[in-house]
Amino acid sequence: MLNLTYEYKLIPTDAQRETIDQWLTICRKVYNFALRERKDWVNSRKCDVNSCSIRQEYTIPADAPRPTFARQCKTLGQAKQLIPELKLPHTHVLQQVLRQLEAAFVAMWDRGHGFPRFKQRMRSFVFPQLNLESVQRFEGADWVNLPKIGRVKIHLSRPIPEGFEVKQIRVVKRASGYYAMLTLQCDVEVPQALLSGHGIGIDLGLEHFLATSDGELIDRPRFFVDGQSKLKSLQRQLKRKKKRSRKYSQLQHQIAKYHEYISNSRKDFHFKTAHHLCDQGQSVFAEDLNLKAMSAGMLCKHTLDAGFGQFLSILSHVCFKRDRYFAKVNASGTSQTCPRCQTHTGRKELSERVHQCSECGYQTNRDVAAAQVVLQRGYAAVGHIAVNFGEGKLHE
Structure with missing residues (x-):
């Protein structure tokens, strides 16, 4: 399976820019809340069961399970009923935010990275699954279909190779504008080059x-x-x-x-x-x-x-x-x-x-x-x- 990532410049409308910025803000809040939940659980277990520390104490019941990706995804679905703002972004987008937090903890446990920190800003979000034709040519322009955002004009600086399908789209906000990183996939196996020549x-x-x-x-x-x-x-x-x-x-x-x-x-x-x-x-x-x-x-x-x-x-x-x-x-x-x-x-x-x-x-x-x-x-x-x-x- 061959995977490629191509980056293209997006040309969104003012309404679409506002929507993307709003989604990034919500993603940041979800990430920080989930991190706070995990951090509180860790801090509540830093002292003995029969005594309270000077610095922290049991604020969470001793039988409360550790917050994991699966449990926090389930909690996120319940929170949508109480917080209407969480219904604005696509469900998969918010789940990927929690998956990103889980990856940060795995990197800390397995590769010695530092403890995950709170984010002051979120720079991107990702659509992990796409059901529609993602990139289309319409009325002389190229468009990309983003779920719940709609068609966004895209500057297709290089064509998508034949035989490749768009499997994932990451929307990135930078100082110079908005970009779409398209993950392309083709069902072929490319062998490693052999040692030869100079x-x-x-x-x-x-x-x-x-x-x-x-x-x-x-x-x-x-x-x-x-x-x-x-x-x-x-x-x-x-x-x-x-x-x-x-x-x-x-x-x-x-x-x-x-x-x-x-x-x-x-x-x-x-x-x-x-x-x-x-x-x-x-x-x-x-x-x-x-x-x-x-x-x-x-x-x-x-x-x-x-x-x-x-x-x-x-x-x-x-x-x-x-x-x-x-x-x-x-x-x-x-x-x-x-x-x-x-x-x-x-x-x-x-x-x-x-x-x-x-x-x-x-x-x-x-x-x-x-x-x-x-x-x-x-x-x-x-x-x-x-x-x-x-x-x-x-x-x-």
Whole structure:
């Protein structure tokens, strides 16, 4: 089963914008209420049954079951009889909000994420099931059918591939407007690309965004750092305005649009770089980095600005789309190994930008040497060929 997600710009009417904003507000209230219910249940069980804590006590009966997704969905149906506002959004939309909360708790339990937090705003909602023809051509324009909202004009920037069906629609509100993310599904199995052709190893860093095993160095654009002065100016102006005034809202919108511009610029660079790598070789190997640790270090701002996690995800997608082999290898010690003789050269200081092996005399850029080691480890992981750099030879 092949799934794709295409994003399109929506062109709603004023009434439809008001409806979407109202639904987002209701979704936020449902999410926060359900989280509050779960949080209260947890807090009521933090002290012993026969004694009360100084900080909390049993405000919920001891035999009350733990709020789960199924129980909260059942409670939501009962709440609709008392709160008419909950009848406005589609039922499946509110159920998906509760499912999103359940996923946040599962991520906390299984993957070590933090405790879910209350939302100040909800940015999207999803229609998980569609019974009608979702995207239609009518009166010379393209429309998308959204349950209980109606037909909304859509800018179909690229056609939906033949053989794919729209299974899910997520409506997203951003500073630049409203968007529809269409999840497309086709009943085919696409095999993973096989290792073949010219291979490329890449090493990600901050001195250069990446270095390839072929010796190419790609500079790192500083998207957020370069735009930080403008953001500071806008936020300084915002601080002087009266809250909830017209000018305050205008500046908030400008700041949000500039953040979106930075995000779009970074994503555009990642896609272009990924396609460039796929043009250079048929197999791409990258380091399996500990991104969480990197984003918490001394250079966290620059690491997050580079967006290594997003780039690796985009690179994997582009390689799959263009039938290129992609794999990650162990990142431990790639900058401490000589790619020619495999000698452990020891830890290098960050200021040391040249790799020079004392055993074989091989000398090259430090990041290029690390990328060559990544390529060697990628080939070794699949039992393919070994690359001996510095002599221009390939051997089995």
